[in-house]
Amino acid sequence: MNFDPIDKKLLKLLQVNSKQTNKELSSKLNLSVTAVYERIKKLEKEGVISNYVALIQKEKINKNFVAFCHIKLVQHTQDYVIKFEKEVANLAEVMECYHISGDYDYLLKVIVSDMEAFREFMVNKLTSINHIGSTHSMFVINEVKHTTAINM
Amino acid sequence: MNFDPIDKKLLKLLQVNSKQTNKELSSKLNLSVTAVYERIKKLEKEGVISNYVALIQKEKINKNFVAFCHIKLVQHTQDYVIKFEKEVANLAEVMECYHISGDYDYLLKVIVSDMEAFREFMVNKLTSINHIGSTHSMFVINEVKHTTAINM
DNA sequence: GCTGAAAGTCTCCCGAA
């Protein structure tokens, strides 16, 4: 896939605010409204733009406790791995889950309301998944940066 | 802030797809178009919904190398901390940065094109920030789950 | 690829309950 400078600028703008009208975008890009429309449709069709979403402030919905959990599996047979990944992905508190290199197998980002909810999550949900060997949790003291916009 | 079941369902829907029209939302929520409109405006005004963005597939824009970096500072005077946080937040490759509990001070999520770009980032950008004591990088082998939608 | 114009749909503002 190839992007000219206009596509890059367009993606940059849409990643920051997708509620801009094509008219606003057209003046920022020095294009006609239709040209903007067609470029966006193309980017959507090609799957470059996968989705449009509303971002919500976790502070306002009582989900202001964030933790990262390292997880080690007891075994790494394909069965175990697939089952673990499926079950973890189904947990609502798990925002992100990555299979990573290093001492642990997985890194999870977990969002809950408070430490008590986190304890509840660990005891009743996470560690009730079979095949988990050990875990190591780190708590977020402060969010310094968090963006969904990837620089092009 | 208080959310009734309709608000919760509305936020759930908008977090997954913000391009739905108020008409579509109204039929899913059994409300009138205007009622949906006003609920959304209220949620925006209160700051619950902070933003609407386009999500893009990093695989399609040659940014498919993801790493997490632990960072330890040499000192923790306020000056050092503030300066470090400011400089890290300005790096385009850094998508997320958290001050965390545990052995290291910070956890960063970094997105670049490949290992070579990562090396470049580490040598020329990250470790050129003063006051960094030590770093420890983990590479993402596979993204098991990644969502922006917080469960209510 | 791009453009402007026309058609269709939606957002947003009413007055009323």
Place this chain on the structure above:
DNA sequence: TTCGGGAGACTTTCAGC
């Protein structure tokens, strides 16, 4: 908060370049 109706803005299509 809710509703339905209407003005105006927007998206989407089209013919032409």
